[in-house]
Amino acid sequence: MKPGILPILIGSFLTARLCCGQTNLPADDWKPATSNQPGKEYPKVNSERRVKFRIVAPGATNVGVTFRDSSVFEKGEDGAWYGYTRPLDEGFHYYLLKMNGAEVPDPNSLMYFGAQRWGSAVEIPAHDQDFYALKNVPQGQLREVFIYSKSTDSMRRAFIYTPPGYDQNSDQRYPVLYLQHGWGENEYGWGAQGRAREIMDNLIAANKARPFIIVMIYGMTNETRMGGLRDFDIRPFETVLIQEVIPFVDSHFRTLSDQPHRAMAGLSMGAMETKTITLRNLDTFSHIGLFSGGSIAMTNITDLAAFKAKNKLVFVSYGSRELGGNRGGDPKANVEALRQAGINSHFYVSPDTAHEWQSWRRSLREFAPLLFKE
Amino acid sequence: MKPGILPILIGSFLTARLCCGQTNLPADDWKPATSNQPGKEYPKVNSERRVKFRIVAPGATNVGVTFRDSSVFEKGEDGAWYGYTRPLDEGFHYYLLKMNGAEVPDPNSLMYFGAQRWGSAVEIPAHDQDFYALKNVPQGQLREVFIYSKSTDSMRRAFIYTPPGYDQNSDQRYPVLYLQHGWGENEYGWGAQGRAREIMDNLIAANKARPFIIVMIYGMTNETRMGGLRDFDIRPFETVLIQEVIPFVDSHFRTLSDQPHRAMAGLSMGAMETKTITLRNLDTFSHIGLFSGGSIAMTNITDLAAFKAKNKLVFVSYGSRELGGNRGGDPKANVEALRQAGINSHFYVSPDTAHEWQSWRRSLREFAPLLFKE
Numbered sequence: 001m002k003p004g005i006l007p008i009l010i011g012s013f014l015t016a017r018l019c020c021g022q023t024n025l026p027a028d029d030w031k032p033a034t035s036n037q038p039g040k041e042y043p044k045v046n047s048e049r050r051v052k053f054r055i056v057a058p059g060a061t062n063v064g065v066t067f068r069d070s071s072v073f074e075k076g077e078d079g080a081w082y083g084y085t086r087p088l089d090e091g092f093h094y095y096l097l098k099m100n101g102a103e104v105p106d107p108n109s110l111m112y113f114g115a116q117r118w119g120s121a122v123e124i125p126a127h128d129q130d131f132y133a134l135k136n137v138p139q140g141q142l143r144e145v146f147i148y149s150k151s152t153d154s155m156r157r158a159f160i161y162t163p164p165g166y167d168q169n170s171d172q173r174y175p176v177l178y179l180q181h182g183w184g185e186n187e188y189g190w191g192a193q194g195r196a197r198e199i200m201d202n203l204i205a206a207n208k209a210r211p212f213i214i215v216m217i218y219g220m221t222n223e224t225r226m227g228g229l230r231d232f233d234i235r236p237f238e239t240v241l242i243q244e245v246i247p248f249v250d251s252h253f254r255t256l257s258d259q260p261h262r263a264m265a266g267l268s269m270g271a272m273e274t275k276t277i278t279l280r281n282l283d284t285f286s287h288i289g290l291f292s293g294g295s296i297a298m299t300n301i302t303d304l305a306a307f308k309a310k311n312k313l314v315f316v317s318y319g320s321r322e323l324g325g326n327r328g329g330d331p332k333a334n335v336e337a338l339r340q341a342g343i344n345s346h347f348y349v350s351p352d353t354a355h356e357w358q359s360w361r362r363s364l365r366e367f368a369p370l371l372f373k374e
Numbered sequence: 375m376k377p378g379i380l381p382i383l384i385g386s387f388l389t390a391r392l393c394c395g396q397t398n399l400p401a402d403d404w405k406p407a408t409s410n411q412p413g414k415e416y417p418k419v420n421s422e423r424r425v426k427f428r429i430v431a432p433g434a435t436n437v438g439v440t441f442r443d444s445s446v447f448e449k450g451e452d453g454a455w456y457g458y459t460r461p462l463d464e465g466f467h468y469y470l471l472k473m474n475g476a477e478v479p480d481p482n483s484l485m486y487f488g489a490q491r492w493g494s495a496v497e498i499p500a501h502d503q504d505f506y507a508l509k510n511v512p513q514g515q516l517r518e519v520f521i522y523s524k525s526t527d528s529m530r531r532a533f534i535y536t537p538p539g540y541d542q543n544s545d546q547r548y549p550v551l552y553l554q555h556g557w558g559e560n561e562y563g564w565g566a567q568g569r570a571r572e573i574m575d576n577l578i579a580a581n582k583a584r585p586f587i588i589v590m591i592y593g594m595t596n597e598t599r600m601g602g603l604r605d606f607d608i609r610p611f612e613t614v615l616i617q618e619v620i621p622f623v624d625s626h627f628r629t630l631s632d633q634p635h636r637a638m639a640g641l642s643m644g645a646m647e648t649k650t651i652t653l654r655n656l657d658t659f660s661h662i663g664l665f666s667g668g669s670i671a672m673t674n675i676t677d678l679a680a681f682k683a684k685n686k687l688v689f690v691s692y693g694s695r696e697l698g699g700n701r702g703g704d705p706k707a708n709v710e711a712l713r714q715a716g717i718n719s720h721f722y723v724s725p726d727t728a729h730e731w732q733s734w735r736r737s738l739r740e741f742a743p744l745l746f747k748e
Contacts, residue, residue: 037492038560059474062433097478100433104478105470111485111492118411132518134529142518144565148510155508167626170544186412191518224426252541 001235026050026084033109035092035123040108049124055107057099066096089321091124091358092193094119103242109196112193116184121193121289130202132195132361137205142191147248151239154223159191160253163204163211163268175212175261175372178241178285179221179364180270180303189362193357199364209368211265215249219270232269238277242284250262260312263371265289267360282306287313287371291363292322292355293329296338304341314338315367317348319359335349346370353366380687381726384532407483409466409497414482414575423498426458427480434614436470441482463695464500465732466567468493488737490558495567505578506569506735511579512538516565521622525613526595532619537578537585549586549635549746551661552615553738554593554644560593564738567731573738581744586637589623589704591615593644606643612651618656634686637745639663641734649674654682661687661745665737666696666729669705670712678715688712689741691722693733720744 030044030052040052055063055073063073063081073083081187094114095167098230105111109120117241140163146155179196181189190196196214221236250257264285266274270316271293279300288296288311301307316331323331331347338345348366350359397517402428404418416428429437441494449456456534468488469478479485481619483494512683514537520529538547553570554564564570570588577583595610625632629707652659653674662670662685669690676683690705697705706719712719721742724733 039490041463055476057474059436060434060476083488096481099473099476100431102431102434102473103428104481105485106472107470107478107491107493109613116413117481117483136522136529139520143514144518146508146513151661155510167628190384197518 004357011053017068020304026052033122034125035121036108037110037321042108043106043122045124049087049090050084051122051124051323052082053097054108055081055097055099055106056080060099062098062100066095066098066103067093072105088122088124089353089356089358089363090124090129091353091356092121093125093356094121096120100215105119107114113186113188114184116191125287126358128362130321132202134197134198135205137143137198137201137203140164140166140197140204142197142203145252147217147245149240149244151236151244152256156240156245158249159187160193161197161200161214161216161252163202163213165211166254170254173208176249176253176255176257176306177212177213177214177263177265177287177371178291179216179291180264180266180273181216182266182270187216189357190214194364195361196364199361200368202240203365203368207282210372212261212372213247213249213253213255217245217295219266219273234276239271241277241297242281246284259283259310259368260286261372263287263289263313265291265315265364265367266293267291267363268293268355282310285309287315288368289313289315289317290362291360291367293315294317295329295334297329298337298341308342311342312373314345315348315363315370316346317350317359319350319353319355319362321354322359323349379674396522400426408499409484409495410482411484414515414595416482417480417496419496419498420693423461423464424458425462425496426456427470427471428482429455429473429480431455433626434473436472437475440469440472440477441467450453461663462496462498462733463727463730464503464670465730465735466495466497466500467730468495470494487560487562488558490565492589500732502736505739506576509576509579511575514540514571514575514578516547516571519626519720520734521591521619523614523618525610525618530591530614531561532623533561533590535565535571535574535588535624536627537587538575539585544628547630549584549637550623550627550629551586551588551637551639551742551745552620552659553588553590554640555636556642556644556667561573561590564588564590568738570738571734574742577739577742584746586742586746587623587629589619589625591619593640593647608647608650609631610646615651616655620658632646633684634660635746637661637663637687639665639667639689639738639741640667641737642667642729659710660685661689663687663689663691663737663741665691665734665741666676666693669702669703669708671708672711672715684714686715686718687744688719689722689744690720690734691724691737691739691740693724693727693729695726696733697723712715 006052026048027048030046032041033043033045040274043050067085069086071083073081076082096119106120111118114122139309143160143260145158149156204211264278271290278288335347350362353359401420401422404420405414407417407419418426439457443460445457450456470493471480480494485492486495487644517534519532523530578585636659638648638652645664653663690709709719709721724736727733
């Protein structure tokens with residue numbers, strides 16, 4: 001090849017790409033996403049962590065997805081629409097299809113509750129996905145249980161994880177973690193996209209965490225799941241949790257029902273709830289986990305001696321891409337201050353993830369081994 | 375009013391209706407369906423059992439639903455599309471939205487697996503809906519459990535219903551019903567749209583059924599959930615059920631693991647599976663339930679003496695709207711012939727329902743009280 005030809009070829013290549021609004025061709029190693037409905041080939045994910053969609057909408061004139069910076073969707077030879085995303089972070093992302101102004105679930109995707117709706121999501125394979133993979137290890141159970149709540153006069157759904165061996169070891173009692181979802185999500189989140197069951201089964205199989213029970217309930221009392229956080233009053237939920245759910249769990253499951261064996265954690269709004277509720281119920285909870293939702297500053301603690309006597313752990317985490325800005329003080333500095341004050345405090349940053357489930361799966365993986373050490 | 379005016383008014387009324395392709399105005403007593411996503415006002419159901427939809431699709435030119443004989447969808451003053459169905463049967467119906475040739479889930483509906491997809495459905499209030507309502511009675515649990523299957527080298531999801539008191543009565547053992555879904559459905563069906571948990575909790579609370587365990591697994595081994603029934607080979611599923619799932623359940627749950635305390639039932643394809651598997655495993659199952667999927671003719675029984683000695687119940691049911699035609703012989707006559715031969719046989723017809731879940735909910739309500747009588 002003569003000198004001078006190569007730049008020309010590259011120039012043509014770029015022009016060809018730019019004509020279609022794309023700056024480079026995606027790698028052609030697409031594989032069906034694990035979050036697809038059974039038997040569905042699309043969406044597909046490639047090694048660049050892009051997602052390619054196939055949408056059957058013969059009469060539509062304008063088709064896309066809610067991921068920003070996606071390619072322009074175009075009709076293929078089979079009449080279906082095709083398009084793909086920018087490279088996404090590892091992990092789990094909610095989305096919807098856009099069709100001529102309508103936003104609807106993708107019929108190819110499994111359905112998850114987030115952003116205040118049951119809708120679509122895609123799983124991007126992660127380099128560390130083994131820790132939340134479903135494996136042939138001793139299995140816990142995820143139990144759907146309804147609890148009558150007198151304060152709200154309603155039956156409230158709880159998902160309760162019981163660790164492997166719970167049914168067999170009938171004379172053993174277990175600590176309990178109350179684990180909350182984020183705003184716009186619900187009690188399904190941790191057991192479905194959160195992979196809490198797989199994470200715990202795998203940690204326990206590797207002898208990295210003590211077996212404990214996890215209780216997951218809806219973190220608000222607006223049964224319609226509507227409305228914003230601005231006017232959110234935590235007290236009705238606190239009543240449900242403290243006065244109704246905890247007594248139910250302690251009377252229906254073989255729990256260790258004392259304060260040293262009860263933890264609370266949550267993500268985002270769930271972290272804010274955890275902070276508020278644990279700080280004013282020091283006699284109820286000994287271990288605290290705040291994932292992507294603030295930290296505990298020294299000024300939050302009204303009685304340091306009491307806190308030090310009763311609290312066994314403060315764990316704070318964030319995704320690396322969401323750090324920065326004012327989050328009620330620098331979380332890392334707050335954790336360090338607690339540690340200096342003699343409180344067992346840990347800070348974790350999930351690499352290359354944002355305010356999304358991959359950060360929270362990793363947070364649970366880091367948090368669980370620290371719980372209920374005797 | 376003068377004579378002659380009334381016919382003219384009626385004539386005008388009919389003309390006005392006919393101009394819009396509608397023969398009568400639907401009753402204006404619409405209420406949000408209980409199958410809606412949290413906080414969603416539409417779809418709505420009226421006292422005529424019609425369903426009215428609101429679909430936000432500003433750029434679409436052609437919007438509808440998969441219910442036949444629905445009204446023509448038209449844009450309302452708010453820019454959304456509105457339309458409604460013919461009167462539907464009481465109970466549960468799958469559907470999808472149609473938008474310019476695309477078929478997609480309705481973002482307003484909860485998602486259910488049927489017709490080989492996670493998609494939308496609507497619940498039409500039934501005159502007898504109390505028997506499957508969620509009530510503040512002693513609650514069973516619906517447990518999601520994964521079972522390793524050697525024959526398929528896969529982790530298989532099971533939903534296992536344990537009756538109220540299972541955890542507390544730790545020295546009590548329970549009979550087991552293996553309960554199968556229909557073709558195009560999966561292991562979620564009976565616990566979600568089938569309301570098996572609510573039906574059992576309510577029957578047990580009313581002292582109408584003995585507490586027993588129910589095991590619900592996927593009834594095929596094509597993990598992609600694709601393909602038709604024509605080439606369906608039941609043997610891989612039979613291997614999973616008989617050689618893997620039953621031993622797992624008997625070793626992980628407090629079952630009464632002898633033949634008199636093990637039943638199998640199913641709907642549609644699940645009934646056909648039940649018939650095939652129970653007839654060649656008489657030493658495994660004592661009670662048989664066939665819902666909308668055939669019956670047992672005398673000619674199906676190769677050794678009547680052995681069958682009479684081992685079988686304790688044959689239950690056959692259909693929805694009234696699906697009876698007729700050749701179903702491997704008249705099911706009622708087949709049941710009567712079994713009874714004449716001294717076999718404990720029952721035939722049930724669900725009034726005014728078709729090959730749908732309301733028939734199967736009622737079938738379980740009728741079947742469960744007949745099980746495991748000592």
